[in-house]
Amino acid sequence: MAVLLLVCVAPGLCQTNQAYVMDGSGGWSSNATFSTFSAACQPCPVGANFDASHLNGSGFLHVFVLNTNQDYDADGIVDEDDPDDDGDGLGDADELSGVAFLPSTVTDPMRADSDADGMSDGDEASSGSNPWDAESFLHIVSVVAAGSMHSVMWQSRDGYTYDLIGTNHVAGLGMAATAATVTASGGVGLWEEAFTSATNESGSARSFYRVHVVGQP
Ligand SMILES: [Ca+2]
Ligand SMILES: [Ca+2]
Ligand SMILES: [Ca+2]
Ligand SMILES: [Ca+2]
Structure with missing residues (x-):
C-alpha cells in the first residue's frame, strides 16, 4: 500500500497547497486552495481544510482530467x-x-x-x-478442388452452425444460395476450436466462398 504523509507542523509558516480531492461518494472539488491537508495513508480517509470551512473526511487525494x-x-x-x-x-x-x-x-x-x-x-x-x-477467428483455411467438387474448410467452434455460401462471381456472394449448412463438432480446449469442412459442386474453374454463423449452441 502506498503511503502518503503530508503534515503541516507550523500552519502559519507553511506554503499553500493546491490539490484535487475526490470524496467517497464520487463528488469532487477542483482548483481548491487548501491551507492544510493531511493523509496518513492511501487509500484511507483524507482530512482537508478548504477556506477553513470544507472538510473532506472520507475521500482520496485524486487528480483526473475529464475530456x-x-x-x-x-x-x-x-x-x-x-x-x-x-x-x-x-x-x-x-x-x-x-x-x-x-x-x-x-x-x-x-x-x-x-x-x-x-x-x-x-x-x-x-x-x-x-x-x-x-490465431483464433472465423476464417476459411483451405479450398481444395477435385474436378468440379470443391472442399472448403474453416476454423470453427464446437456446436456452432455455419452456412457455406458459394458463387462464381465475388460480387454475387451476398445473393448466392447456401451450398451447405454444417454444425461443427470435435472442438478442443477452452474455446472448443474445431475445423469444419463442406463440399460444393461448382461447375466453374473459379469460385468464391463465404462462411457465416447461423446458429449457436
Ligand atoms: Ca462514440
Ligand atoms: Ca481472435
Ligand atoms: Ca465496445
Ligand atoms: Ca473492444
Missing part, C-alpha cells in the same frame, strides 16, 4: 454518452465484465479488435472465438 469532448470511435456520440466507445458491437459494460464470451473474457473497451487479428471483439463474440488470440 468531455472525446469521441473515440468518431460516431458523433461522445464517450460519456456512448454505450459502446470503440464501436465494435460490444457495449462497454459487457467488455469489462467479459459476459459476451465463454469462458468469460474481458476485452478492451477502448480497442475494437483486442488481439489485432482483423476481427472485431463483437464479431469474435458472435463466432465464439478467442478475442485475445490472434
Whole structure:
C-alpha cells in the first residue's frame, strides 16, 4: 500500500497547497486552495481544510482530467454518452465484465479488435472465438478442388452452425444460395476450436466462398 504523509507542523509558516480531492461518494472539488491537508495513508480517509470551512473526511487525494469532448470511435456520440466507445458491437459494460464470451473474457473497451487479428471483439463474440488470440477467428483455411467438387474448410467452434455460401462471381456472394449448412463438432480446449469442412459442386474453374454463423449452441 502506498503511503502518503503530508503534515503541516507550523500552519502559519507553511506554503499553500493546491490539490484535487475526490470524496467517497464520487463528488469532487477542483482548483481548491487548501491551507492544510493531511493523509496518513492511501487509500484511507483524507482530512482537508478548504477556506477553513470544507472538510473532506472520507475521500482520496485524486487528480483526473475529464475530456468531455472525446469521441473515440468518431460516431458523433461522445464517450460519456456512448454505450459502446470503440464501436465494435460490444457495449462497454459487457467488455469489462467479459459476459459476451465463454469462458468469460474481458476485452478492451477502448480497442475494437483486442488481439489485432482483423476481427472485431463483437464479431469474435458472435463466432465464439478467442478475442485475445490472434490465431483464433472465423476464417476459411483451405479450398481444395477435385474436378468440379470443391472442399472448403474453416476454423470453427464446437456446436456452432455455419452456412457455406458459394458463387462464381465475388460480387454475387451476398445473393448466392447456401451450398451447405454444417454444425461443427470435435472442438478442443477452452474455446472448443474445431475445423469444419463442406463440399460444393461448382461447375466453374473459379469460385468464391463465404462462411457465416447461423446458429449457436
Ligand atoms: Ca462514440
Ligand atoms: Ca465496445
Ligand atoms: Ca473492444
Ligand atoms: Ca481472435
